[in-house]
Amino acid sequence: MNILKTSFAGLELENPIIIASSSRTNSAENNLAFQMDGAGAIVLKSLFEENITLQESSLSDSSDQFGEGYDYMRNYIRSHNVEDYINLIKKSKELCKIPIIASINCYSYGEWIDFAKTIEEAGADALELNIMGIRSSLQYKYGEFEQEHVRIVSEVRKNIKIPIIVKLGANLTNPAALTDALYGAGANGVVMFNRMYQNDIDVNKMEYTTGHVLSTESDLATPLRWVGIASALNKKIDIALSGGVAKGDDVIKAILAGASAVEVCSAIYKNGNAWIASAINRLYEWEENNNYESISEFKGKLNADSTEGFERLMRIQFLKYFENKK
Ligand SMILES: Cc1cc2nc3c(=O)[nH]c(=O)nc-3n(C[C@H](O)[C@H](O)[C@H](O)COP(=O)(O)O)c2cc1C
Numbered sequence: 447m448n449i450l451k452t453s454f455a456g457l458e459l460e461n462p463i464i465i466a467s468s469s470r471t472n473s474a475e476n477n478l479a480f481q482m483d484g485a486g487a488i489v490l491k492s493l494f495e496e497n498i499t500l501q502e503s504s505l506s507d508s509s510d511q512f513g514e515g516y517d518y519m520r521n522y523i524r525s526h527n528v529e530d531y532i533n534l535i536k537k538s539k540e541l542c543k544i545p546i547i548a549s550i551n552c553y554s555y556g557e558w559i560d561f562a563k564t565i566e567e568a569g570a571d572a573l574e575l576n577i578m579g580i581r582s583s584l585q586y587k588y589g590e591f592e593q594e595h596v597r598i599v600s601e602v603r604k605n606i607k608i609p610i611i612v613k614l615g616a617n618l619t620n621p622a623a624l625t626d627a628l629y630g631a632g633a634n635g636v637v638m639f640n641r642m643y644q645n646d647i648d649v650n651k652m653e654y655t656t657g658h659v660l661s662t663e664s665d666l667a668t669p670l671r672w673v674g675i676a677s678a679l680n681k682k683i684d685i686a687l688s689g690g691v692a693k694g695d696d697v698i699k700a701i702l703a704g705a706s707a708v709e710v711c712s713a714i715y716k717n718g719n720a721w722i723a724s725a726i727n728r729l730y731e732w733e734e735n736n737n738y739e740s741i742s743e744f745k746g747k748l749n750a751d752s753t754e755g756f757e758r759l760m761r762i763q764f765l766k767y768f769e770n771k772k
Pocket residue numbers: 466467468469491492549551576613639640641659660661662665688689690691709710711712713
C-alpha cells in the first residue's frame with residue numbers, strides 16, 4: 447500500500463485522508479475507530495479561544511457574586527477546559543498509532559498562545575491553528591488580519607517544536623502570499639480552507655436561520671483554485687485541501703492541484719466511516735489505472751506551474767466561460 451503514502455507538514459501518513467476537526471474527533475474511542483477504518487491522521491476537535499474568553503466574560507458578569515473567589519473560579523474554568531483537552535490528546539495518542547493533530551480555534555493574538563506548550567507536552571504530533579475571523583471595522587487597515595496570522599504563528603513557534611499547521615479561512619485576499627509569509631514565520635503546513643458558519647434568512651418569519659452546516663461538492667472549486675496557485679508558488683510548505691471533498695475522485699483532484707492531503711468532515715457526517723475505505727479504494731484504483739506508483743508522482747501535476755493550469759486558475763477564464771454560456 448506504499449503507493450498511498452504521503453507526508454504533510456512533517457508528518458508521515460499512510461494515506462492522504464485526514465479526518466478534519468469536528469465533534470466527531472472529540473473522543474479518543476471515535477478516533478481509534480477512524481484509524482481502524484483507514485484514516486491517515488486525525489485533527490482533534492478544536493479548543494476554542496472563544497470558549498475560554500466567553501466563559502470568562504460570562505463569569506465576570508458575576509464577579510460581584512464570587513467576590514474574592516472570582517480569580518479562583520476563572521482559573522478553575524480555564525484549567526478544566528484545558529484539562530479535558532489534554533486528556534483527549536493523551537488518550538487519543540494512547541489508542542492510536544496514526545498522527546494526532548491538536549487544534550486551537552483562534553481569531554486574535556492573545557494569552558491562549560501559552561496553551562500551545564501544554565498541548566505539545568501532552569504528546570500531540572502537530573498543532574493546527576484555525577485562524578478565523580471577520581474584520582468589519584471601517585477603521586480596518588488592509589492586511590492587518592493577515593499580519594495577525596503571521597504574528598500568531600511566530601509567537602506559537604517560539605513556544606513549541608512540533609509542526610504548526612495553519613487552517614485558513616477563504617476570506618483572504620491572497621492566500622498564496624499569506625502561505626509564503628506563514629512559512630517564513632515557522633508554519634509547516636496550511637489547510638485551505640475552513641468552512642465558515644453559514645447564515646440564512648427565513649423570509650416568512652423574517653429572521654436569521656442557520657444555513658447548510660455540511661458542505662457539498664460545489665464547495666470544492668475555491669480550495670481547488672487556491673491549492674493550485676499556492677502549491678506552484680511555494681514548494682516548501684505542504685498544503686491540505688479542505689472543503690467539498692465528497693468522493694474519492696475529489697481526493698485525486700486535490701492531489702493533482704498540489705495538495706499533500708485532504709481534511710474531510712462533511713463526507714464522514716453524511717456517509718459514516720465507510721467513506722474512508724471507499725475513497726482509498728478509488729485512489730488506489732486510479733493510481734493503478736494511470737500507472738502511478740506513488741502520490742508524489744502526480745502531486746501538483748495540474749497546478750499553476752503548467753501553462754494550462756496557470757491560465758485555468760486565473761480570472762480571465764471566467765470571462766470566456768460566461769461568454770460561451772448562451
Ligand atoms: C459540524 C462541524 C463541526 C466542525 N468543527 C470544527 C472545529 O471544531 N474546528 C475546526 O477547525 N473546524 C471545524 N469544522 C470544519 C471542518 O473541520 C472542515 O474544515 C470543513 O467542514 C470543511 O470540510 P468539509 O467540506 O469536508 O466538511 C467543523 C465542521 C462541521 C461541519
